[in-house]
Amino acid sequence: MEQDIRIAVDIGGTFTDIEILDAGTGAIHQIKTPSTPKDPSVGLLTGIRQASDRFGFPLAAVQYLLHGTTIATNAVLERKLPLGAVVTTAGFEDVMQIGRHGRKDVYAITLEQPEPLVARRFCFGVEERVGADGRVIAPLQEEGVRRIASELAEAGVRSVAVCLLHAYANPTHERRVGEILSHMLPGVAISLASDISPEIREYERMSTTALNALLVPIVQSYTDRLAGRLAEEVPQTQVYLVQSNGGVSGLAKAGREPARLLLSGPSGGAAAARRLSAELGEPNLVAVDMGGTSFDVSVVHDGVVSMVNEGEVDGLPVRLPMIEMRTIGAGGGSIAWVDDGNRLRIGPHSAGADPGPACYGKGGTALTVTDANLLLGRLDGKSFMGGAMPLDREAARRAAETVAAPLGLSVDRTAAGVIDVANSALAMAIRLSLFEKGLDPEDFAMLSFGGAGGVHACEVAEELGIRRVIFPAHASTLSAWGILWSDIAHDLSATQIGLFDDLAPGLGATASRLVTEAEALLAEDGVAPAARRFEWAVDLRYAGQAFDLRVPLDEADFSAAGVARASAAFHALHKQRFSYDEPEVPVEIVALRLKAVGALAKPVPARQAAGSAKPAVQSRPVHGRGAAVDTPVWERDAIGTTDPVSGPAVVEEPYTSIYLPAGWSIVTHSAGALIADRITAQ
Incomplete structure (x- = not known):
């Protein structure tokens, strides 16, 4: 075969x-x-x-x-982007520079706005106007578009974002501008907002379209x-x-x-968390991915991964559906340093892959989280990366001495401090991810993965009051595992603004149009009709609100009963998120959304055979909450399905390690994951 x-x-x-x-x-x-x-x-x-x-x-x-x-x-983060331009409706050339004036950090003395992606001198206006209802108010002046194209050609622009006012309601003018620019600027990347983000809010739509245009040559x-x-x-x-x-x-x-x-890699971990939630019978999971550079948090609640209609990269809004993710600069390679107040700090700067932590032996001299774990015995320098990449303990010690000296601490105490500070940062990121949704950490299990996550997870869980931590099979590469089980997916949307009850009769026709577009995309991917699936959602808000919430639908049913069900779900979600609801206030719809899925074939995973734990292969001194304690070291495959192993213990596999503190026990689930439960408070 x-x-x-x-x-x-x-x-x-x-x-x-x-x-x-x-x-x-x-x-x-x-x-x-x-x-x-x-x-x-x-x-x-x-x-x-x-x-x-x-x-x-x-x-x-x-x-x-x-x-x-x-x-x-x-x-985007490094701003290594080609020269780009924006073409918009005359009078709106300053949108990129004005941005939004909301303060995310209300205690900041100064407000630092992100640098606009496109300089003001490359933002051009064309004479035209379309109303919010899609009516043409002023025709497009094509000669003005041609003059702009000549200027762009002379300037050597490589990308152009076309974002006309209200093009989401009627894209005719925007598409014509795109045709003219494509004809006069061969080889230049042209992105239309009506293709990329056909939704209300001109700044977010323009930012998203400009990001897309600038990334086209690079990608x-x-x-x-x-x-x-x-x-x-x-x-x-x-x-x-x-x-x-x-x-x-x-x-x-x-x-x-x-x-x-823009969230290509981390979204694989969230997809894996959703699959494991069903497989392990854990409907509420907070998934934490700690790699070498960053720490990513996503949430599975009632078996569903949190999605948002808008995210941001480097402070810039991206108005596209994406998995809700919180990322901080705290990974195994995050660098420890002492600030002007003589406080120990971790990250966000990282040693990266080259030169990497000091213990990698590639010339790095800065103390990192990985170095600290090695010094505390939680990592074994000989077996790191399956033995293919041994770690240099003395190099880690020299790096720690440079941080320990100004703090007046021993090397071991400094390394323990690095772990404490890192764990506090990780716990705070998880708290924020749950609290902002009105969720309690104690109602969740933690799914820990990424190469650096296993040695931190149980201690972070203790700080949060979480009593169960799950270490999946292939934990170090779980984002890739999640990608392996992914399906083809296309997001489509249609802006529909008005009272939900009033617009409901026309939503069926809009839904049919979106299905037709989705079928064409899935056909382009070669997806057979039997493998196609459609997932619906609506963006709803109370009349007069400036923000909306995404409400999933079981089907595209816009009958009176269907509208009532969606409205009830919106009230419940609003109450969970903001602690109140107002059922007497009319509900407005902002957008209809369709996710078109083309399912890829998936095999049935093997189950773990029942068995008792095998003896630990060795032991070594490991620093836990105090002094070093002689701690047994187990191979992952030696943890049985029937007899839990109690901490303190270290569990090793080729690409990651788990530190199990005292007061915890660990056992293998039939699906292959290790389940750690807190049995006593320490």
């Missing part, structure tokens, strides 16, 4: 995580390799070659490659380079890129709409 190999790749700031699925047998393998920031495709292909050699499959057998990437995010260059290399080495593979909504799309769409990739 011909092999069907599927590979999922999550390229992080420090390591590239790879999951390999043999669809014929259901066997799943994992591998990690250092990332190559200068060209991520190099690390990706290196990992695939290593996997081919280690697990014995020919590269020609790779049928699918599902790829999470941070290339779009990094380009297309990368995908072209990747496709060329894959054609040479993995010729049979079909490539999909992971989107911020947790689904995947083909290279063509990713090249046209790269703004949808």
Whole structure:
């Protein structure tokens, strides 16, 4: 039988995580390799070659490659973007510079607004006007568009975002502007707001469209380079890129709409959390992904991953559906430092992959969280990365001494302080992610994954009052595992503003139009009709409110009964989120949303056979809450399904380790995950 190999790749700031699925047998393998920031495709292909050699499959057998990437995010964060321009309705050329004047940090003495993506001198206005109801108020002056195109050509602009007022209601003028610019500016990336974000709020729509336009040359260059290399080495593979909504799309769409990739990598972890929630019977999970550079928090509540209609990158709004994620700069590579007040601080700057933490032996001299864990005995320098990358304990000690000296502390106490400060930051990020939704951490289990997460999870859970921590199989590469199980997904929307009851009779026709568009996209991806699925939602608000909430629908039912059900769900969600509701106030609809899913085939995972725990293989001194204690070290496979192992203990696997404090026990679930429960308060 011909092999069907599927590979999922999550390229992080420090390591590239790879999951390999043999669809014929259901066997799943994992591998990690250092990332190559200068060209991520190099690390990706290196990992695939290593996997081919280690697990014995020919590269020609790779049928699918599902790829999470941070290339779009990094380009924005580092502002390594091409020269771009904005074309908008005359009189609205200053929207990018004005932005929004809300204060997210009300205690900040000064307000620092993000630098606009496009300089004011490259924001051009054209004479035209469309009303909010879609009526043409003033015709488009095409000669003005041609004059702007000539100026853009002379300036050497590589990207243009076209964002006309109210084009979401009637895109005719915007599309005509796009046609003229495409004809006069061959090779220049043109993005239309009516294609990228056809929704109200001009600043958010313009920011999103400008981001997309500026990213097109960068992402297309990368995908072209990747496709060329894959054609040479993995010729049979079909490539999909992971989107911020947790689904995947083909290279063509990713090249046209790269703004949808801004949470590409982390969304794989949230997708994995949703699958594990059902598999483990844990409807409420707070999923925490701690890698080398960052700490990402997502939430599964009642079996559903939290989605938002708008996120942000580097303070810039992105008005696109995405998995709700909170990210802080706290990973294994986060650097410890002492501020002017002689306080120990962690991050957000990171040692990254090159040179990495001091213990990597690549020339790094700064003390990092990974160095601290090594000094405390929670990591074994000899078995790190399965023994392929031994750690230098003395280099870690030298790095710790530079921080310990100004603090007047010993090396061990400094390392313990680094862990305490890091754990507090992680706990705060989780608290905020739950509290802002009106949720209590004690009602949740924690799903811990990422290469650096296992040695922190139980202590962070204690600080939050969480009594159960789940360490999934392949924890170190779980985002890639989640990507492996992803489906093709396309988000479509239609702005519909007015009282829900009044607009309901016309929503059926709007829904039919969205379905037609979705069917075309799924057909482009080669998805068979039987594998297509549609998920509906509406954005609702109380009449007079300036914000709205996304309310999922079981079906596109806009009868009186369907509207009543959706309104009741909105009232309940509003009360959960803001502690009050107003059922007597009329409900307005803002947008109708459709998520079109093309399901990819998935094998049935194997279950864990019941068995008792095997003896610990060794022990070593490990610093817990106080002095070092001789602590047994277990291999992950030695933890049984029937006899829990009590802490303190260390559990090791090739790419990550777990630190189990005293007062906790751990056992293997039949699905392969390790379940740690808090049994006593310490």
